[in-house]
Every structure is written in structure tokens, then in C-alpha cells.
Amino acid sequence: MRSLYISLVSEFYKSRKTLAFWAAIILPLVICSLVAFGFYSGSDKVLNMHYPPIMLWFRYLGAALGVMGVLILPFYVIFMAFSVNNIEHKNDTWKTLFAQPLNKFSIYAAKYLYAVILIFICLFLFAAFTFIFGHLLQVLVPKYTFNQYDPSLILIKFYTKLFLASLGILSIQFILSLLWGDFLKPMGIGFIGTIMGIITGNVGWKYAYLIPYSHPSLVLNSSAGAKKLSNPADFPIFTQEIYTSLIYALVLFIIGYFIVTKKSIK
Amino acid sequence: MGNYAIETVGLNFNFGNQAIVKDLSLQVPKGSIYGFLGPNGAGKTTTIKILLNLLKSPADQVFIFGKEINHNRIATLKRVGALVEQPAIYGHLTGKENLINRCLLLGIKRNKADEMLALVGLTEAANKKSTKYSLGMKQRLGIALALVSDPELLLLDEPTNGLDPNGIIEVRNLMIDLATKHNKTILVSSHLLAEIERTATHVGIINKGRLLFQGTINELHLLSKPMLEIEVNKISDAKAFLVQSGYEILEITDKKITVPFTSPQDSGALNTLLIQNGFTVSSLYLQKKDLENLFLDITKNN
Structure with missing residues (x-):
């Protein structure tokens, strides 16, 4: 456990000046402020639609969620998985890392865990900024009805689902980035995967849930369904695609360990 | 251990x-x-x-x-x-x-x-x-x-x-x-x-x-044994003479004879011996194979 903790602290220390780390903070901030700005500058149009409070929240958080879940989340995961591993590829530090008196599995697990934590931070901030900016909009445009519905449960559930749905992609990309030090291969495969995921997720292909890249899209599609529920916060978290994502994550995480112990040493 | x-x-x-x-x-x-x-x-x-x-x-x-x-x-x-x-x-x-x-x-x-x-x-x-x-x-x-x-x-x-x-x-x-x-x-x-x-x-x-x-x-x-290089005239006679006197010849070229180096005194005695027997010794040189060559020898031969 101590090895794991130490390695994790070191991962933070190493990457605190890298884009992968800051993107986890800047991405949600930028996207949420853009969406909020849109709702602020276009407030007349939105008000003319006379949405009930729930629907207003749905419109608003759906705007961030839509861009984010379909495109930005997969690409952030791809880039970040690359970045976390590339820090060792680029500096040729794998062997030094594994020559430290630390448990090998902990070193690898800490790296993976660090990537998971970054996604968590990123999505947590998305939810938090959505919530905060929603209430800020209420202050700026008093005619809005954001204050008449509490979206926290919906936000938490959606972003938890997205978080879990991204773990499958993360594990694939993590292994690809372990194997190859260059950017193009994991990026290329991830790009094709993401496009495939979006298409299969959206056309509602029966087996789309087997492709990890489609999981965020599937989660978002289920959000459209949630609107129709009498209580929109009632949708289940652990659906088929979430289980699949978690199974992918677990299996690939274990495979990745064997790859890293074999590969890093040459 | x-x-x-x-x-x-x-x-x-x-x-x-x-x-x-x-x-x-x-x-x-x-x-x-x-x-x-x-x-x-x-x-x-x-x-x-x-x-x-x-x-x-x-x-x-x-x-x-x-x-x-x-x-x-x-x-x-x-x-x-x-x-x-x-x-x-x-x-x-x-x-x-x-x-x-x-x-x-x-x-x-x-x-x-x-x-x-x-x-x-x-x-x-x-x-x-x-x-x-x-x-x-x-x-x-x-x-x-x-x-x-x-x-x-x-x-x-x-x-x-x-x-x-x-x-x-x-x-x-x-x-x-x-x-x-x-x-x-x-x-x-x-x-x-x-x-x-x-x-x-x-x-x-x-x-x-x-x-x-x-x-x-x-x-x-x-491992790198020192050697004495002797530049001497009438080289083949000198060689025969040295062998007769009980020296071991390591190498011979048309100008030089190489024998094992033992001590400065022995080198002096060898020089005197040659001169007394009518040879002209133009140089005596202590040759030590440097480690670099030794290293090359060791790695080359295997």
C-alpha cells in the first residue's frame, strides 16, 4: 500500500506541470463557461421557450454533456492515457522507475489510478461547474427558473455514469500507450474507435455495448430517455454498457501489468 | 560469499x-x-x-x-x-x-x-x-x-x-x-x-x-610483461650470441631483438656483454605493452 501511495504522489508531482493534468481542470472550466455564456447572451431566446425548471436544467446541462460526452471525454481520455505513459517513454525512465525499491505492481497501478483520478477530477469539475454556473446564470438573469429545481442528483448520476463508461476506453488507450511511445498509433486507433463508438452508439446497434468507445454515447442516449421519466433522476446507473466498461477495464488493467513488466526492461 | x-x-x-x-x-x-x-x-x-x-x-x-x-x-x-x-x-x-x-x-x-x-x-x-x-x-x-x-x-x-x-x-x-x-x-x-x-x-x-x-x-x-628492445648491428650474429648466452628471444626483426625485461641491472649487463663481444648497440628500450593494447589483445583473441 505504501508503494502505491508513494508512486501516486510521485505521479502527481511529475505531471503537475503537464497539459494532461491542467486539461482536467481547464476543459470543464472552458466548456462550462462557454455554455453558460451562451445561455447568458441568448437568454431571450431561451426564455421565449418557457421551459419548466426541470427542462431548463436539462437543456442547459445537456449542452455541456453533449459536447463533452461524445467528443471531448473520449479524446481527453485518449490524450491523457498517452500523456501519463509518454512521460516515461519520452524520458526513457521506465527502467529507472522499475529499478526503484518499490513493488512493481504498485508502480503500474499508481499510474493507472492516477489516470482514473484525472478523469474523475475532470468529470467532477464538469458537474460542479455546471451546477455553479447554472446558479450564477440565475443571478445574472433573474427571469430564469434555475432556482426552482435541484439538479444535483441528476448531475451526480449522469457524471458517475460517464465516469464509469470512460474506464473501458481508458484501459484500452492505456495499454496502447504503454506499448507505443509515439502519439500517432494510440491516437489513430482511439480516433477510429471513437468515431465507430459514436456511430454504433447512435444508430442503436444491438451489440454497440461491446465496443468501449460507444459507452459514453450510450450513456448520453439514455439521458434522452431519462427526460421522459416521471422523475428524470430515476434512471439506473448500472446498465449493460457500464458493466461492460468495468469488465473491460478490469481485464485490460491486468493484461497491462504483464505488458509493462515485460516491455519496460529492454 | x-x-x-x-x-x-x-x-x-x-x-x-x-x-x-x-x-x-x-x-x-x-x-x-x-x-x-x-x-x-x-x-x-x-x-x-x-x-x-x-x-x-x-x-x-x-x-x-x-x-x-x-x-x-x-x-x-x-x-x-x-x-x-x-x-x-x-x-x-x-x-x-x-x-x-x-x-x-x-x-x-x-x-x-x-x-x-x-x-x-x-x-x-x-x-x-x-x-x-x-x-x-x-x-x-x-x-x-x-x-x-x-x-x-x-x-x-x-x-x-x-x-x-x-x-x-x-x-x-x-x-x-x-x-x-x-x-x-x-x-x-x-x-x-x-x-x-x-x-x-x-x-x-x-x-x-x-x-x-x-x-x-x-x-x-x-599480464603485460615488460620487454627490452635492443637495436643492434649484425642482427643474426647477435641473436645467435644471445641464444648461446642463455637469453630467451621473444621477437626479432631486421633491426631489433626483443628479450624479456627483468631489471635495469640485467639490462646493463646485457648491454655490456654485447659491446664486449664486438656488437654495436645503438639503443636499449624498455617496452611495456600498454593496457589498451592488452585489452585489445584479450578481447580480440576470444
């Missing part, structure tokens, strides 16, 4: 079908500076990686401080510091941050970083990004990183690679300092014998994965 910092017993290692290390039996005494010599591709780096358990050795072939490495990986690595190939430095961090990161990994207080920077003379460049370091500075930072944990055993893979003469001297002095004042054992690999000769107390010469020589530096020197 207790006296060796590193002992390998008939170590074999293959990459696929290719044997990289063959029947290698290293014995590195505690407190020594062990020069691990060999041409490029001889298996030096592979051996060092095995000593760090980065490459897994067969069971019961590698012992560090008397302990089998595969079964005591973490305990062993705690006592070892290493610089393998290029120094492993995170380019986007400063020199100091690189050291702090290593301190974090080793559970050592951060202020050790400053101490290490001072030791390798990088205090002024502490807050400079390490990508901007010169090769020599990187190498020194690499050594500092290897020293952070205050290890008893240091494995340095070609530490003077790419350094300018000043840098080479600094590293050399640092190694001597560490071994004599701080009681550390150092295994330093190199493909340059001249480099090792100045610092090492012990030498191992490896080529194509085999250990061709192992012993103290003096034992290596003894």
Missing part, C-alpha cells in the same frame, strides 16, 4: 535464441571500484540490468550482498543506486524537481535534493529545466539521482560518456571519493580501459558475453 557486494555464479542470459551473457561469474569485493570493461555490445548493460532485476536472471545465479536477487528484489534495490545508459531525467522538470521526485519515491526528506545538487555541483542550475542541461550536467544529475538513497552499491553504466575532460576528471574524483571516504562499492562500466585504469581497484573484462579476465588492477598490469 560474504565479502562480495556482487557475485554472479555461472550467469547465463538470453534474448530469445541469442545468448547475451554466457557463464558469467563476477566477483565484486565490497569497497572496491570495479571496472567492468568491454567493447560495445559485449553484454555490459544487459548485466547491469540483470543486477537491477530489470531483466530476470535464472534462480540462484545473482547475489547482491550475499542475497539472491529474485527473492529479495526490494530489499536489494534499497541498497543499490544506478545510472543505466542515458541518465533517466524528466525533461520538463528542473534538476531539483527531478531529485525531489526521487526523494518522494524513496521516502526520503526533500532537503536531501539540495545536498545532492551541491555534491555534483549543480546548485546553480537547480531551478533550470533539465532539458536545457548540457550532456555533462545531465550525467551529473543522473549520478546525483543514483546517490539520493545513499546506496552501498553504485552501478554506473558508462558514466563519463559524452563528458568533456573536466567532467571526466570530476566524475573520476567523485567515484574515488565515494569509495574511499564513504565506503561505497562501485561497479563502473566502460569501453575505454584508460578511463578505468585511473580509478578502478578491480577489473573485469567482458567480450561477447564472456568474462575474459577478472582480478585486481595490479594483476592486470602483471
Whole structure:
């Protein structure tokens, strides 16, 4: 456990000046402020639609969620998985890392865990900024009805689902980035995967849930369904695609360990 | 076994079908500076990686401080510091941050970083990004990183690679300092014998994965027997005469005769003998095969 903790602290220390780390903070901030700005500058149009409070929240958080879940989340995961591993590829530090008196599995697990934590931070901030900016909009445009519905449960559930749905992609990309030090291969495969995921997720292909890249899209599609529920916060978290994502994550995480112990040493 | 910092017993290692290390039996005494010599591709780096358990050795072939490495990986690595190939430095961090990161990994207080920077003379460049370091500075930072944990055993893979003469001297002095004042054992690999000769107390010469020589530096020197070259007229007569007088002739060319060197007195006596018998000796020269040639001989013949 101590090895794991130490390695994790070191991962933070190493990457605190890298884009992968800051993107986890800047991405949600930028996207949420853009969406909020849109709702602020276009407030007349939105008000003319006379949405009930729930629907207003749905419109608003759906705007961030839509861009984010379909495109930005997969690409952030791809880039970040690359970045976390590339820090060792680029500096040729794998062997030094594994020559430290630390448990090998902990070193690898800490790296993976660090990537998971970054996604968590990123999505947590998305939810938090959505919530905060929603209430800020209420202050700026008093005619809005954001204050008449509490979206926290919906936000938490959606972003938890997205978080879990991204773990499958993360594990694939993590292994690809372990194997190859260059950017193009994991990026290329991830790009094709993401496009495939979006298409299969959206056309509602029966087996789309087997492709990890489609999981965020599937989660978002289920959000459209949630609107129709009498209580929109009632949708289940652990659906088929979430289980699949978690199974992918677990299996690939274990495979990745064997790859890293074999590969890093040459 | 207790006296060796590193002992390998008939170590074999293959990459696929290719044997990289063959029947290698290293014995590195505690407190020594062990020069691990060999041409490029001889298996030096592979051996060092095995000593760090980065490459897994067969069971019961590698012992560090008397302990089998595969079964005591973490305990062993705690006592070892290493610089393998290029120094492993995170380019986007400063020199100091690189050291702090290593301190974090080793559970050592951060202020050790400053101490290490001072030791390798990088205090002024502490807050400079390490990508901007010169090769020599990187190498020194690499050594500092290897020293952070205050290890008893240091494995340095070609530490003077790419350094300018000043840098080479600094590293050399640092190694001597560490071994004599701080009681550390150092295994330093190199493909340059001249480099090792100045610092090492012990030498191992490896080529194509085999250990061709192992012993103290003096034992290596003894291998290179001094010879006396005599430039003399009437060369064939001189040869016949010397053989008759009981000298062993090592080599003869059309101008020179080479005999084993024993002592200056004997050389003088030989000179007198030749002159008294009517030969003209134009020069007597003490020829010592330098270690560089010896090294080449050893590695070439095998």
C-alpha cells in the first residue's frame, strides 16, 4: 500500500506541470463557461421557450454533456492515457522507475489510478461547474427558473455514469500507450474507435455495448430517455454498457501489468 | 560469499535464441571500484540490468550482498543506486524537481535534493529545466539521482560518456571519493580501459558475453610483461650470441631483438656483454605493452 501511495504522489508531482493534468481542470472550466455564456447572451431566446425548471436544467446541462460526452471525454481520455505513459517513454525512465525499491505492481497501478483520478477530477469539475454556473446564470438573469429545481442528483448520476463508461476506453488507450511511445498509433486507433463508438452508439446497434468507445454515447442516449421519466433522476446507473466498461477495464488493467513488466526492461 | 557486494555464479542470459551473457561469474569485493570493461555490445548493460532485476536472471545465479536477487528484489534495490545508459531525467522538470521526485519515491526528506545538487555541483542550475542541461550536467544529475538513497552499491553504466575532460576528471574524483571516504562499492562500466585504469581497484573484462579476465588492477598490469628492445648491428650474429648466452628471444626483426625485461641491472649487463663481444648497440628500450593494447589483445583473441 505504501508503494502505491508513494508512486501516486510521485505521479502527481511529475505531471503537475503537464497539459494532461491542467486539461482536467481547464476543459470543464472552458466548456462550462462557454455554455453558460451562451445561455447568458441568448437568454431571450431561451426564455421565449418557457421551459419548466426541470427542462431548463436539462437543456442547459445537456449542452455541456453533449459536447463533452461524445467528443471531448473520449479524446481527453485518449490524450491523457498517452500523456501519463509518454512521460516515461519520452524520458526513457521506465527502467529507472522499475529499478526503484518499490513493488512493481504498485508502480503500474499508481499510474493507472492516477489516470482514473484525472478523469474523475475532470468529470467532477464538469458537474460542479455546471451546477455553479447554472446558479450564477440565475443571478445574472433573474427571469430564469434555475432556482426552482435541484439538479444535483441528476448531475451526480449522469457524471458517475460517464465516469464509469470512460474506464473501458481508458484501459484500452492505456495499454496502447504503454506499448507505443509515439502519439500517432494510440491516437489513430482511439480516433477510429471513437468515431465507430459514436456511430454504433447512435444508430442503436444491438451489440454497440461491446465496443468501449460507444459507452459514453450510450450513456448520453439514455439521458434522452431519462427526460421522459416521471422523475428524470430515476434512471439506473448500472446498465449493460457500464458493466461492460468495468469488465473491460478490469481485464485490460491486468493484461497491462504483464505488458509493462515485460516491455519496460529492454 | 560474504565479502562480495556482487557475485554472479555461472550467469547465463538470453534474448530469445541469442545468448547475451554466457557463464558469467563476477566477483565484486565490497569497497572496491570495479571496472567492468568491454567493447560495445559485449553484454555490459544487459548485466547491469540483470543486477537491477530489470531483466530476470535464472534462480540462484545473482547475489547482491550475499542475497539472491529474485527473492529479495526490494530489499536489494534499497541498497543499490544506478545510472543505466542515458541518465533517466524528466525533461520538463528542473534538476531539483527531478531529485525531489526521487526523494518522494524513496521516502526520503526533500532537503536531501539540495545536498545532492551541491555534491555534483549543480546548485546553480537547480531551478533550470533539465532539458536545457548540457550532456555533462545531465550525467551529473543522473549520478546525483543514483546517490539520493545513499546506496552501498553504485552501478554506473558508462558514466563519463559524452563528458568533456573536466567532467571526466570530476566524475573520476567523485567515484574515488565515494569509495574511499564513504565506503561505497562501485561497479563502473566502460569501453575505454584508460578511463578505468585511473580509478578502478578491480577489473573485469567482458567480450561477447564472456568474462575474459577478472582480478585486481595490479594483476592486470602483471599480464603485460615488460620487454627490452635492443637495436643492434649484425642482427643474426647477435641473436645467435644471445641464444648461446642463455637469453630467451621473444621477437626479432631486421633491426631489433626483443628479450624479456627483468631489471635495469640485467639490462646493463646485457648491454655490456654485447659491446664486449664486438656488437654495436645503438639503443636499449624498455617496452611495456600498454593496457589498451592488452585489452585489445584479450578481447580480440576470444
